[in-house]
Amino acid sequence: MVTGNSFKKTFSRALLLMLLASGTGFLLNAWHPEGFELVPREKLQYDTIVHINVEETRIKHAAKAALFIDSRSRAEYTQEHIEGAVNIPATPESLSMKAIQEHYSRINGPVEMVIYCSHHSCGLAETLARRFVTLGYTRTIYIFGEGIEAWQARALPIEQNDDFKDSSAGSTHETN
Amino acid sequence: MKRIKRQVQEYVYGNTLTIIVRIAIGLLFVYSSIFKIIDPSSFADSIAQYRILSDNLLPYAAIAIPYIELFAGICLLLGFNIRPAAMAGIILMLVFIIAIIINLAQARTFECGCFELSHLGISETIGWGLMVRDIVITVLLWSLFYVDRHPFSLQNLVLKSDMHNM
Numbered sequence A: 001m002v003t004g005n006s007f008k009k010t011f012s013r014a015l016l017l018m019l020l021a022s023g024t025g026f027l028l029n030a031w032h033p034e035g036f037e038l039v040p041r042e043k044l045q046y047d048t049i050v051h052i053n054v055e056e057t058r059i060k061h062a063a064k065a066a067l068f069i070d071s072r073s074r075a076e077y078t079q080e081h082i083e084g085a086v087n088i089p090a091t092p093e094s095l096s097m098k099a100i101q102e103h104y105s106r107i108n109g110p111v112e113m114v115i116y117c118s119h120h121s122c123g124l125a126e127t128l129a130r131r132f133v134t135l136g137y138t139r140t141i142y143i144f145g146e147g148i149e150a151w152q153a154r155a156l157p158i159e160q161n162d163d164f165k166d167s168s169a170g171s172t173h174e175t176n
Numbered sequence B: 001m002k003r004i005k006r007q008v009q010e011y012v013y014g015n016t017l018t019i020i021v022r023i024a025i026g027l028l029f030v031y032s033s034i035f036k037i038i039d040p041s042s043f044a045d046s047i048a049q050y051r052i053l054s055d056n057l058l059p060y061a062a063i064a065i066p067y068i069e070l071f072a073g074i075c076l077l078l079g080f081n082i083r084p085a086a087m088a089g090i091i092l093m094l095v096f097i098i099a100i101i102i103n104l105a106q107a108r109t110f111e112c113g114c115f116e117l118s119h120l121g122i123s124e125t126i127g128w129g130l131m132v133r134d135i136v137i138t139v140l141l142w143s144l145f146y147v148d149r150h151p152f153s154l155q156n157l158v159l160k161s162d163m164h165n166m
Helices: A002-033 A041-046 A054-062 A074-079 A093-102 A121-136 A147-153 A162-167 A167-175 B002-013 B016-040 B039-047 B058-078 B082-104 B129-146 B154-165
Strands: A049-052 A066-070 A081-083 A114-118 A141-144 A158-160
Touching: A002 B058, A002 B082, A049 A054, A049 A121, A054 A066, A054 A114, A054 A141, A054 A147, A066 A081, A074 A081, A081 A147, A093 A121, A114 A121, A114 A147, A121 A141, A147 A158, B002 B016, B016 B039, B016 B058, B016 B082, B016 B129, B039 B058, B058 B082, B082 B129
Parallel strands: A049 A141, A066 A114, A114 A141
Antiparallel strands: A081 A158
């Protein structure tokens, strides 16, 4: 039977057991080469996102060392985008996820990603980058925050669709 | 009534049921801890869903809890330090139950990530059923406190050999 005294004893032994167990856990984790990092999750999550300027972006583009992702809406993308970029809109989430599935193989391809948006709405790139991290993407994600305007200002390669701009401004709204 | 009393007495004295309860819970603990130890970050994700621990504490809990489960599970399974192990188990279960109640009160449901039974195809979405299950496990662990003799355990083996040597 459990008396008051033996309850205390059991309790302290239970605590000892728990302490020993967690101690072993932390030790093994520290020793393990692929150990779990004991840092706040926020920090752990987003430290793979790096902001780069137009010059760094240009070098990456010229060397074809990155997959360029346009995080703006499909309509804006169709009007003009950095040469070779694919469109993954950051919002709304449903469209974004659909586009991610569509470009899945390229996202997981051999090169890293540079996400850009337009200068005045560049929360989009950040939103999209965070979505990738949440989905489990562990490589570095670059954000080109100065946006497509800075790219244009330096007359760097762009793909444009003027016809679309002129003739089908109405259909833009339909597709959205 | 008499039969029930007799059953309880036999359980306390230590019969097959005692062994089954002890080993079943031990196995459950060890089984569930292994997945969590292998993949602490996904376990951290599941406890993050409860929105109880702060982000700074999460990784520590994600490391400590599985090992406590493992140690308690092994003790129960092999049958030594049974009472302290059961007590540690009860403490864990109470924490889980409180966490589930807090989330149910806010009408939030998600996969609980408690025993990783989803690997066996059993759904573990948090709800009243899950809470009842946790309470049953707690009660069973509690019942182990009152058992005088655990047949088929290391503890009993040591006891027997001590008696033999006397």
